[in-house]
Amino acid sequence: MSEEILINVTPPETRVAVIENGVLQEVIIERSRERGLVGNIYKGEVCRVLPGMQAAFVDIGLPKAAFIHLSDLCAKDLEKRGSEIIEHYLHEGQHIVVQVVKDPIGTKGARLTTEISIPSRYQVYMPYANNSGVSQRIECESERVRLRACLDAFRQEHQCGGFIARTAAECVEETVLVADMTFLLKLWESIVEKLSTAKPKQFIHKDLPLSVRTLRDLYKEGIDRVRVDSKETYHRLLDFAEVFVPEIVPVIEHYTGECPVFDIYSVEDEIKKALERKVKLKSGGYLIFDQTEAMTTVDVNTGGYVGGRNLEETIFKTNLEAAQTIARQLRLRNLGGIIIIDFIDMKSDDHKKQVLLALERNLEKDRAKTKITEVSILGLVEMTRKRTRESLEHILCEPCCACGGRGVLKTAETMCLEIFREIIREVRLYKVQTILVLASNSVVEMLLDEDADMLAELELFLGVQIKFRAEAEYNQEQYDVVLL
Numbered sequence: 001m002s003e004e005i006l007i008n009v010t011p012p013e014t015r016v017a018v019i020e021n022g023v024l025q026e027v028i029i030e031r032s033r034e035r036g037l038v039g040n041i042y043k044g045e046v047c048r049v050l051p052g053m054q055a056a057f058v059d060i061g062l063p064k065a066a067f068i069h070l071s072d073l074c075a076k077d078l079e080k081r082g083s084e085i086i087e088h089y090l091h092e093g094q095h096i097v098v099q100v101v102k103d104p105i106g107t108k109g110a111r112l113t114t115e116i117s118i119p120s121r122y123q124v125y126m127p128y129a130n131n132s133g134v135s136q137r138i139e140c141e142s143e144r145v146r147l148r149a150c151l152d153a154f155r156q157e158h159q160c161g162g163f164i165a166r167t168a169a170e171c172v173e174e175t176v177l178v179a180d181m182t183f184l185l186k187l188w189e190s191i192v193e194k195l196s197t198a199k200p201k202q203f204i205h206k207d208l209p210l211s212v213r214t215l216r217d218l219y220k221e222g223i224d225r226v227r228v229d230s231k232e233t234y235h236r237l238l239d240f241a242e243v244f245v246p247e248i249v250p251v252i253e254h255y256t257g258e259c260p261v262f263d264i265y266s267v268e269d270e271i272k273k274a275l276e277r278k279v280k281l282k283s284g285g286y287l288i289f290d291q292t293e294a295m296t297t298v299d300v301n302t303g304g305y306v307g308g309r310n311l312e313e314t315i316f317k318t319n320l321e322a323a324q325t326i327a328r329q330l331r332l333r334n335l336g337g338i339i340i341i342d343f344i345d346m347k348s349d350d351h352k353k354q355v356l357l358a359l360e361r362n363l364e365k366d367r368a369k370t371k372i373t374e375v376s377i378l379g380l381v382e383m384t385r386k387r388t389r390e391s392l393e394h395i396l397c398e399p400c401c402a403c404g405g406r407g408v409l410k411t412a413e414t415m416c417l418e419i420f421r422e423i424i425r426e427v428r429l430y431k432v433q434t435i436l437v438l439a440s441n442s443v444v445e446m447l448l449d450e451d452a453d454m455l456a457e458l459e460l461f462l463g464v465q466i467k468f469r470a471e472a473e474y475n476q477e478q479y480d481v482v483l484l
Contacts, residue, residue: 003223006261007211009230014210017267018218024270025365026331029395030210036389037062037100037110039119039207041191044112045200046094054086057109058098061201064109068098072113074128095200103389106293118184118191119207121216121244122169122177123151125184129162137167150174154181168220180244212240217367219248227255227264274332274392281325285318289329291393295338298326302344312351315344319355327362336368336387345379356381402475409476412446415439419447420458422481427462432483434465439479444470 006017012033018026030036042060049056057065070078070086081088090096102111118125132151134144147165154177155163163181191205198204207213211233219226226248228234234254241249255261262268273279279287281303288299300322302314326341341359346352352375359381363370369386376382399405410418423435437447447455447468459466471478 005214005218005223005226006255006264006267007214007226007228007230007233008260008262009211009228009233014233015262016210016214016218017262017265019265019267020365022265023328024265024267024332025328027267027271027274027334027392028210028214029392031395036103038103038389040100040203041116041205042098042100043195043198043200043202043204044096044098046090046092046096049086049090049092051085051087054084056086056090058096058112059201060098060100060110060112061203062104062110064104066098066100066110066112067108068112068114072101072111072115074114076128076130077114097195097204102387105387105390105394117164118187119166119216120180120184122166122172122180123184124164124166125161125181125188126164127161127188132162133164135165135167135169138165138170140170143170147177150177151181154178158185160185183244208240211237215241215245215248215252219245223248223251226252227261228252229255229261270332271392271396274329275397279325279329281318281321283318283321285322287322287325287329289333289335291333291335291391295340296335298339298341300341300343312347315346316348316351316355319343319346319351320358323355323358324362327359327366330363330385331366331368333392334387334389335391336385339383339385341381341383343375343379343381402477412442412476415443415476415479416447416451419443419479419481420454422479423458423464423466424462426481426483427464430483432464434467434484436467436469436482436484437479438469438471438474438482440474440476441470441472442476443479444468 002021004019006019008015008017013029013031015030016028017024044058044060044066047057047059047065054070056068058068060066068090070084070089073089077089083089096114097116098112098114099116100110101113104110115129116127118127132148132155134147134151138144138147147169151163151165155161163184165177169177194204208216211228215226215237226237228237231254234252237252238249241252257264260268277288277290279289281287285303286301288301290297290299300319302318322343329335330339343355346355356372356375360372363372366385370383372381372383374381400407403409419437419439423437426432426435437444439447455466467484
């Protein structure tokens with residue numbers, strides 16, 4: 001499988017596209033005005049403790065107070081006190097060192113932890129931890145033993161916290177791992193120095209910019225090229241790679257083509273499609289994605305596909321194709337939380353198992369942690385996908401000013417009847433002789449055309465004159481009744 005990373009850099013925005021076999025699989029966007037907070041370290045001040053939820057709100061200098069749960073507190077403190085009561089650890093006005101683990105999403109503030117972790121290319125350093133670990137993705141037992149021995153030896157020598165060997169550490173020489181851990185220790189020492197003089201609600205440390213994090217987190221063996229269209233960023237990536245990941249220097253390229261780098265694999269078109277509710281399948285079927293505050297639902301439909309030998313075969317093939325497309329769309333749209341998939345009903349248990357296996361197999365490429373349940377009695381598949389940042393839709397879009405994010409508008413007929421009721425209410429309250437109605441063009445046209453008879457009866461019944469004026473800036477649900 002060929003894999004490529006494209007990095008598009010402009011002053012206000014950095015975008016990263018992950019391409020597999022010529023097809024866009026993932027998009028990460030970071031805007032300078034709204035840069036993600038995950039990984040940032042703050043000196044916070046507890047502003048409210050919630051005993052009923054075993055949680056607290058912490059002011060870290062953001063517009064919304066951040067949230068921390070009892071389970072997010074440092075494991076060392078929890079073990080020492082052995083208590084499961086939040087008041088035994090936090091109180092209002094207390095100053096604590098916290099790290100953001102989840103960006104603010106919608107109306108929710110950032111999620112925090114006191115279990116600080118600082119990542120590098122090969123390890124994650126946890127200054128308050130008592131032990132070390134190895135990524136579960138490293139399956140070779142002898143390699144796991146080697147890495148753990150290396151981490152433990154370093155910890156004993158320096159009397160420091162814990163380390164976790166990342167997937168990229170597999171088969172890396174011990175000298176390189178030691179150099180990486182030494183760098184993390186020095187970085188933590190500089191953070192501690194800042195904390196000693198920092199005031200409450202103050203920002204202390206932030207993670208690397210997206211372009212550099214891409215090399216640290218997304219690069220893996222087998223990636224053919226990393227193309228970046230900014231010369232300045234290209235040199236920054238080379239400097240980082242030469243120090244921390246020298247083996248990837250040859251694959252980093254400065255893209256200078258006349259065609260925009262995102263147009264090479266039609267990335268812009270794919271992003272536009274990822275913002276639509278309907279996703280077409282090659283067979284003729286289609287998917288419908290509905291994203292809400294509570295969950296995301298995916299509905300699978302056969303559409304125009306009738307190619308199977310029988311109905312059951314047609315449904316099975318559509319569901320198999322849907323499983324592959326859904327896994328890709330979840331990554332591309334960065335949908336997280338609870339996800340309900342309504343596959344087309346299948347009678348065969350064997351078909352159900354194969355569709356679930358296909359979904360699991362395609363989700364293995366996803367860096368976000370996922371969990372899938374069996375097909376329910378109602379034929380639904382429930383799954384969760386870890387969410388640490390906003391979805392693509394939330395980053396690029398905003399609620400419709402006309403419908404308020406509902407996705408629908410009241411019909412012109414509904415608005416006409418609503419205006420009639422409002423006119424009756426105003427006349428009975430204020431005893432006026434003339435009324436002016438301001439509304440959208442479509443509503444005014446219906447009032448003066450299809451509802452002209454009802455309008456005449458209303459004027460006669462109320463004994464008032466009703467005038468209308470179309471307002472080009474009004475949407476279909478907006479109107480005003482003015483008393484003259």
